[in-house]
Amino acid sequence: MNILLLSNSLYTYLVIAALLFGIGIYGLVQRQTFIGMLISAELILSGASLNFMAFNCFLTPDPTVGQLFTLFIMAIAAAEAAIALSIIIAVYRNYKSIDTEDVTDLQG
Amino acid sequence: MISLFTAEGLYGLLFLGFVGLTLAGALIAASARSLIRSVAGLALCFLGVAGLYYYLNGPFVALMQILIYVGAVCVTIIFAVMLAESSELKRVTRRNVLVGPLAFLVSGLLVWGLVGLALKTEWHFSPGIANLGTVGDLGKSLLTTYSMSFELISVVLLVAVVGSLVLARSGRNK
Numbered sequence: 211m212n213i214l215l216l217s218n219s220l221y222t223y224l225v226i227a228a229l230l231f232g233i234g235i236y237g238l239v240q241r242q243t244f245i246g247m248l249i250s251a252e253l254i255l256s257g258a259s260l261n262f263m264a265f266n267c268f269l270t271p272d273p274t275v276g277q278l279f280t281l282f283i284m285a286i287a288a289a290e291a292a293i294a295l296s297i298i299i300a301v302y303r304n305y306k307s308i309d310t311e312d313v314t315d316l317q318g
Numbered sequence: 319m320i321s322l323f324t325a326e327g328l329y330g331l332l333f334l335g336f337v338g339l340t341l342a343g344a345l346i347a348a349s350a351r352s353l354i355r356s357v358a359g360l361a362l363c364f365l366g367v368a369g370l371y372y373y374l375n376g377p378f379v380a381l382m383q384i385l386i387y388v389g390a391v392c393v394t395i396i397f398a399v400m401l402a403e404s405s406e407l408k409r410v411t412r413r414n415v416l417v418g419p420l421a422f423l424v425s426g427l428l429v430w431g432l433v434g435l436a437l438k439t440e441w442h443f444s445p446g447i448a449n450l451g452t453v454g455d456l457g458k459s460l461l462t463t464y465s466m467s468f469e470l471i472s473v474v475l476l477v478a479v480v481g482s483l484v485l486a487r488s489g490r491n492k
Contacts, residue, residue, distance in 0.1 A: 212330075213330070213334070214322070214326065214327055214329075214330025214331065214333075214334075215326075215330060216330065216333060216334070216337075217329070217330060217333035217373050220441060221436060221437055222337075223370065223374065224432075224433070224436035224437075225433050225436065225437075226337060226340060226341070226370070228428075228429050228432035228433045228436060229341060229344070229429060230340065230341075230344055230363075230367075231428065231429070231432065232425040232426065232428050232429035232432075233341075233344040233345060233347075233348045233425065234344070234348065235421075235424065235425040235428055236348055236349075236421050236422060236424075236425035237347065237348030237349070239417065239420070239421035239424060239425070240348070240349075240417060240418055240421040240422075241348075243353065245353055245395060245398055245399055245402070246353060246356060248395065249347050249348075249353075249356055249357065249360050249395065250347070250348055252360060252387075252391065253344050253347060253348065253360070253363065256363070256364065256367050256387075259367075260367060260370060260371075263370075263371055263374045263376055263379065264374060266374070266376070266451075267374040267375050267376070268441070268443065269441060269442070269443055269444065270444065271444050271445065271446045271447055271448055272448040272449065272459075273375065273447070273448075273449065273450065273451030273455075274448075274449065274451050274455050274456050274459045275459075277376050277378070277379050277451060277456055278456065278459065278460060278464055278467075280371075280376070280379050281379060281382060282467060282471055284382060284383065284386050284387070285386075285471045285474070285475060286471075286474070287386075287387075287391065288386055288390060288391055288475070288478075289474055289475055289477075289478030290478075291391045291394055291395065292394065292478050292479065292482040293478055293481055293482050293485070295394055295395065295397075295398040295482070296481075296482035296483070296485040296486035297485055298398055298402060299398060299401055299402060299485075299486045300485050300486060300488065302401070302402035308402045
């Protein structure tokens with residue numbers, strides 16, 4: 211299989227999306243700050259959007275569905291980022307830290 | 319075998335470039351030690367994903383990806399990094415040493431499962447094309463078939479704006 215023809219195959223996009231998702235999960239578990247975890251969550255969302263766009267281009271008879279779903283995911287991700295960042299600012303104001311290990315007031 | 323110096327060859331080469339940009343950006347975003355570098359990796363990754371959207375017949379979505387993610391979300395995260403500065407460099411790590419390898423193992427298993435599933439499944443193309451998926455078609459279906467979700471998403475965005483303002487404002491006078 212010619213490597214220059216990869217852009218015509220559905221599988222290429224599915225593999226890239228799976229890799230993005232996996233890298234996002236890795237960052238989400240391994241990161242120690244809230245902002246780092248938010249960045250990894252954005253990676254996971256973009257993996258999901260890439261999947262939607264790939265299925266939209268190759269499989270569905272109506273090519274607007276996947277594009278609209280991706281646009282909605284973008285809107286939700288923007289809202290999520292705004293809310294999460296203001297929560298992070300509020301946490302920073304109370305604890306003077308955005309480290310996940312420091313915010314443990316409810317720990318027994 | 320396609321020559322590298324034809325239109326198709328350059329098309330494929332550009333695609334490989336976008337794939338590399340996406341994966342390299344994602345790796346930087348997930349593993350860089352300083353947060354600001356991680357945000358830069360995220361912006362790089364989003365640019366690559368926008369290029370992939372262009373290859374998937376979605377130029378409008380690609381432009382929106384650059385506008386919203388690179389232009390808005392990354393800049394907002396950079397503002398938060400500047401407000402709540404914390405460097406992962408100087409901190410002594412207090413967590414278990416197993417977290418890194420375990421995270422790698424879990425994500426590796428997930429990727430293995432997803433890739434296996436994607437490659438093994440016989441995907442069926444459903445015949446018949448309703449429209450071409452141009453910007454005009456997008457606008458039409460956004461205001462007819464999906465008008466309810468369109469209204470709901472604007473309410474969600476409004477609530478998010480007001481909520482983030484309230485959250486960031488509270489406790490400021492202390």
